[in-house]
Amino acid sequence: MPELxxxxxxxxxxxxxxxxxxxxxxxxxxxxxxxxxxxxxxxxGAFKIRGAVTAMSxxxxxxxxxxxxxxxxxxxxxxxxxxxxxxxxxxxIVVPDNAPVRKIEATRALGATVELVPLTERFSRPAELAxxxxxxxIAPFDDANVIAGQGTIGLEIAEDLPDVDVVLVPVSGGGxxxxxxxxxxxxxxxAKVIGVEPELAGDAAASFxxxxxxxxxxxxxxxxxxxxxxxxxxxxxPWEHIRTQVHDIITVTEDEIAExxxxxxxxxxxxxxPSGAVATAAFLFHRSELPPGKTVAIVSGGNIDPxxxxxxxxxx
Numbered sequence: 001m002p003e004l005x006x007x008x009x010x011x012x013x014x015x016x017x018x019x020x021x022x023x024x025x026x027x028x029x030x031x032x033x034x035x036x037x038x039x040x041x042x043x044x045g046a047f048k049i050r051g052a053v054t055a056m057s058x059x060x061x062x063x064x065x066x067x068x069x070x071x072x073x074x075x076x077x078x079x080x081x082x083x084x085x086x087x088x089x090x091x092x093i094v095v096p097d098n099a100p101v102r103k104i105e106a107t108r109a110l111g112a113t114v115e116l117v118p119l120t121e122r123f124s125r126p127a128e129l130a131x132x133x134x135x136x137x138i139a140p141f142d143d144a145n146v147i148a149g150q151g152t153i154g155l156e157i158a159e160d161l162p163d164v165d166v167v168l169v170p171v172s173g174g175g176x177x178x179x180x181x182x183x184x185x186x187x188x189x190x191a192k193v194i195g196v197e198p199e200l201a202g203d204a205a206a207s208f209x210x211x212x213x214x215x216x217x218x219x220x221x222x223x224x225x226x227x228x229x230x231x232x233x234x235x236x237x238p239w240e241h242i243r244t245q246v247h248d249i250i251t252v253t254e255d256e257i258a259e260x261x262x263x264x265x266x267x268x269x270x271x272x273x274p275s276g277a278v279a280t281a282a283f284l285f286h287r288s289e290l291p292p293g294k295t296v297a298i299v300s301g302g303n304i305d306p307x308x309x310x311x312x313x314x315x316x
Contacts, residue, residue: 002237002308004244005144007186010151010179013054013092017149018038020086021049024153025295026160027076030220030267034283034295035161037153038270040302044106046228046276047150047300048072048079048140051175054149056083064089069137071095071126074103075275075301076140077227081112092129096122098306100227108196123277128175141173144236150176154183164191165293167278171195171204171249172229174238181245181300192291195242195249198224204234204242208249213239225308228275229300252281259271260284262312264299273304 022043033065039047056064067073067090077093079304082184084091091112096119108114117125120221130137153176157164167184169177181193197204201221207214222230234242242249250258257274260281264270272280279297282290 002240004241005147005151005179006217007183008157009144009148010183012116013050013148014152014155016057016150017053019051020053020083023156026157031283033293034297036268036270036280037157037296037298039153039298039300040270040272040276042161044075044078044082045301045303046075046079047153047176047298048076049082051146051149052076052079052083052138052151055143055199056087056147058145059136063112063242064134067091067131067135069093069126069135070140071122071139073227073230075303076097077112077114078103078110078303080138080234081107085111092135094122094126094129098222102305103303104117106303119150119222122218132247141175141231143175144237146239147175147179147182149179151179151183153298154187155179158187161294161296162188163253163294164188164296166291166295167191167193168194168282168295168297169193169195170275170298171197172275172277174204174234174242175229176179176237176298176300177246178241181241185245192247193245194247194282194290196278197229197251198226199253200224201226201229202251203232205249205251207234207239208242211243224277226257226275227305228273229278232305250286252270252278252283252285254282256285256313258312262316266316270299271302271304272299274300274308276301
């Protein structure tokens with residue numbers, strides 16, 4: 001069993017990301033008992049910058065100078081490209097060809113080399129590159145250093161709302177919820193961390209219910225509008241955090257995700273991509289399934305596809 005990420009590693013990460021990632025505020029929402037954590041305010045519009053900078057900063061200068069590899073559906077790609085630019089190194093990033101064009105273009109604009117591959121090669125192609133080049137891989141979620149970086153969100157929540165009862169976290173590969181759960185479990189053991197994912201990409205919920213890590217078909221998870229949550233299985237290290245430190249994982253429908261995205265925009269005046277709106281959707285539509293009390297929803301990203309935004313606005 002892999003060793004879980006420690007509070008000490010997360011606290012170290014908070015120092016490592018200082019001056020690059022933003023310490024985002026905890027904002028009261030229009031809905032009673034709900035606070036929003038707007039990771040949309042990060043330099044790349046999503047929380048991923050925290051893990052990317054942490055992992056990159058922990059490489060030796062010699063390894064880092066060779067350039068780095070990554071794979072991502074979009075937000076991690078932008079975060080790695082941004083961090084590589086800060087460190088002055090090259091980044092080669094493998095992106096599935098169903099990723100939003102806006103995220104692909106933003107990654108290239110930051111100076112990274114983007115290699116588009118079929119969805120089924122999302123993980124195999126990066127492994128081939130790592131083997132042939134020897135370059136370090138900045139993984140999107142199944143990496144202790146990346147998880148430590150994402151865990152700094154949990155540190156900030158514990159500082160800003162120490163009497164929080166529930167923390168709602170989007171789940172894709174599991175790096176975000178793992179880091180937050182590690183921090184909250186250590187600092188606020190009475191608070192409950194609950195994962196949220198789309199019904200159409202519900203592998204983590206299925207895993208949680210069965211007690212064993214489940215994999216879904218990439219073509220099944222690709223159906224959801226929440227393009228950042230289409231990973232078809234949580235990572236092995238994230239799974240250990242999830243099964244030991246997460247209270248529950250619930251799913252939300254496509255209609256609920258769409259409406260939560262609209263209500264965040266209109267009522268909370270916050271632009272979120274559908275992936276970033278799922279935690280809010282859980283609070284708005286599944287309150288009866290959640291423990292009572294003060295709740296934080298992580299708004300994990302705001303890099304919405306313009307076509308999706310136009311469609312959602314047209315439906316209002």
